[in-house]
Amino acid sequence: MAIPEPQFDELYRELILQHYRHPRNRGRLPGAALRAEGANPVCGDEVTIELEMNDGRIARAAFEGQGCSISQASASMLTETVAGKTVAEVRRLADAFERMLVNGEPPAPELGDLEAFQGVSKFPVRVKCALLSWKVLQRALEGAA
Amino acid sequence: MFDARAIRRDFPILERRVNGRPLVYLDNAATTQKPRAVIDALVRYYTTMxxxxxxxxxxxxxxxxxxxxxxxxxxxxxxxxxxxxxxxxxxxxxxxxxxxxxxxxxxxxxxxxxxxxxxxxxxxxxxxxxxxxxxxxxxxxxxxxxxxxxxxxxxxxxxxxxxxxxxxxxxxxxxxxxxxxxxxxxxxxxxxxxxxxxxxxxxxxxxxxxxxxxxxxxxxxxxxxxxxxxxxxxxxxxxxxxxxxxxxxxxxxxxxxxxxxxxxxxxxxxxxxxxxxxxxxxxxxxxxxxxxxALGMEHVRAHEVELTALAMERLRRLPGLTIFGPREPDARGGVLSFAIDGVHPHDVATIADSFGVAIRAGHHCAQILTRRLGQSATSRASFYIYNVPEEVEALAEALEHAIEVFRRGDSRAAVR
CATH class of the missing domain: 3.40.640.10 (Type I PLP-dependent aspartate aminotransferase-like (Major domain))
Known part of the structure; x- marks a missing residue:
């Protein structure tokens, strides 16, 4: 019987590894209007997200945190993706991202580069790692008018 | 005579395959597997008593x-x-x-x-x-x-x-x-x-x-x-x-x-x-x-010291891998916690699992100690009576793959 090749390449897509190694928008935003933090207590992943708002849109997003490649790359890509979007647009994006991960739906077109996380849906224990920053973002947005 | 290979035959779960490979169970500090005698005793109690x-x-x-x-x-x-x-x-x-x-x-x-x-x-x-x-x-x-x-x-x-x-x-x-x-x-x-x-x-x-x-x-x-x-x-x-x-x-x-x-x-x-x-x-x-x-606890101990010594020697050869705890295998139980530079423990555990190797990642319900070690999480392999040297090798190879995946990510990003 042939031994199948391990399937972790789907999980560790190049784009995810790049964001893990070289996170974008990592740090604090002195002018942040909104801020939230969260953790996965079981595995210890931590993410804090800060948002600068301008006229109902997210002007800039930044994150701080520690944890596995999936949680930190997800936070990094989130900060790039949400910049310039309205709160309503971001909520739809978060919903599409969650449906891709939890329900295994094919990536919605508006997800763009976030489709790199599609493979995470095959690793149920890691789904919460990818979702952490998006949950934190939604909590931060609860403070938005 | 302590014979881990013979012992393995008493543990039905060790016949399992995980992700297409033989299960290499190295999470014994969390819980151990059960021999047929224990499973049978449970069934016998409910069946007869x-x-x-x-x-x-x-x-x-x-x-x-x-x-x-x-x-x-x-x-x-x-x-x-x-x-x-x-x-x-x-x-x-x-x-x-x-x-x-x-x-x-x-x-x-x-x-x-x-x-x-x-x-x-x-x-x-x-x-x-x-x-x-x-x-x-x-x-x-x-x-x-x-x-x-x-x-x-x-x-x-x-x-x-x-x-x-x-x-x-x-x-x-x-x-x-x-x-x-x-x-x-x-x-x-x-x-x-x-x-x-x-x-x-x-x-x-x-x-x-x-x-x-x-x-x-x-x-x-x-x-x-x-x-x-x-x-x-x-x-x-x-x-x-x-x-x-x-x-x-x-x-x-x-x-x-x-x-x-x-x-x-x-x-x-x-x-x-x-x-x-x-x-x-x-x-x-x-x-x-x-x-x-029946095995004799002094033989159980000797077997674990042997595996721990082998694992410490093998894992120390991996680039960027640090083992925590005493350097001498006979000063420690059969528990090895380690960190790999640039690879988070959860990623280590996921990649190991894809090779059928079960290890633990996290703070192991010891946050004070994990922080004291300067870590937020560690990876942990832990041995028991049925583990054999080939499983140490399977662990080491899985870790080599983990290191390789994250190196690859690093070098490609650096080229850009």
Missing amino acids: NANIHRGIHTLAIEATEAYEAVREKTARFIGAEGYGAVVFTRNATESINLVARAWGEANLRPGDEIVLTVMEHHSNIVPWQLVARKTGAVLRYIDIDEEGHLLLEQARELIGPRTRLVTLVHASNVVGTINPVAEIAEMARRVGAVVLVDGAQSVPHMPVDVRALGCDFLAFSAHKMLGPTGVGVLWAAPGLLEAMEPFLGGGEMIAIVRPEESTWADVPHKFEAGTPNIADVIAFGAALDYLA
Whole structure:
């Protein structure tokens, strides 16, 4: 019987590894209007997200945190993706991202580069790692008018 | 003659494949697998003997009671406590410690009294004492470790003083593997009249343990970490202690006479086993004790030292890998926690799992120690009787893949 090749390449897509190694928008935003933090207590992943708002849109997003490649790359890509979007647009994006991960739906077109996380849906224990920053973002947005 | 390969045949689960590969089970510090003898004992109990114990007059009740009580004796013998002190069955080691914290701690601790523990305790030997400290005004004092994960004995000598009422410590660390000099610390405690509790969850399953040699007053451990079923913990107490304590839980089984206003208690150990206990699992635990006794705990220990030495030697050759804890394999239990530069433990564990290798990643319920090591999480491989050298090699190869995946990510990104 042939031994199948391990399937972790789907999980560790190049784009995810790049964001893990070289996170974008990592740090604090002195002018942040909104801020939230969260953790996965079981595995210890931590993410804090800060948002600068301008006229109902997210002007800039930044994150701080520690944890596995999936949680930190997800936070990094989130900060790039949400910049310039309205709160309503971001909520739809978060919903599409969650449906891709939890329900295994094919990536919605508006997800763009976030489709790199599609493979995470095959690793149920890691789904919460990818979702952490998006949950934190939604909590931060609860403070938005 | 100890033969891990022959032992493997007694464990049905080891025939399993995971992600298309043979299971390499290296998460034994979390729980061990069960030999057929234990599984059969469980089925046999329910098939032939099932009855409630200690109150029946009929044949099944008598047989079940005898089988249950025989395991109590067997447990005492296993830790050198035959006819010495008492064995109470609980749900797990955590409950055993909580029993002492509540039933002994709340009655005996006063404001300013000190509880001495160590930074390498599992949460189960920290949180119950924090709860008791909050209620009684007692204070927690922690013995620190050196860079190799050994307790600072000088500091222990300073901390264990006239205000110390209790010294509670882990025998073998579930993270750094250190085997602590319990007898030496128990002697310090005895000189100041303090009670000593030992968390034996990672020692009783892996090496000969004798409560008299340890010099402790309480010993807590769990059946499921030593081939037994989940849902059974053990609390051993030295003579006189349990007799002087009020009950932990009230209910059936633990009473002598119940009157409207007040009741009297059953004798030790029944005073501490309220309600129907986990009869089936206790009886099956007896089969686990038989299995380990037949192997001989000194042989179990020697096998684990051998595998640990091999694993330390092999893993140290991997680039960027750091092993925590004592450098000498015979100074530690068969537990290896490690970090790999640039690869988070959860990623290590996911990649290992894709090769069928089960390891643990996280803080291992020891956040104080994990932080003390300067980490937020570590990866951990832990061995038992059925592990073989090829499995150390399978682990090492899986780790090499993990390192390679994250290096690749690094070099491609750097080229851009």
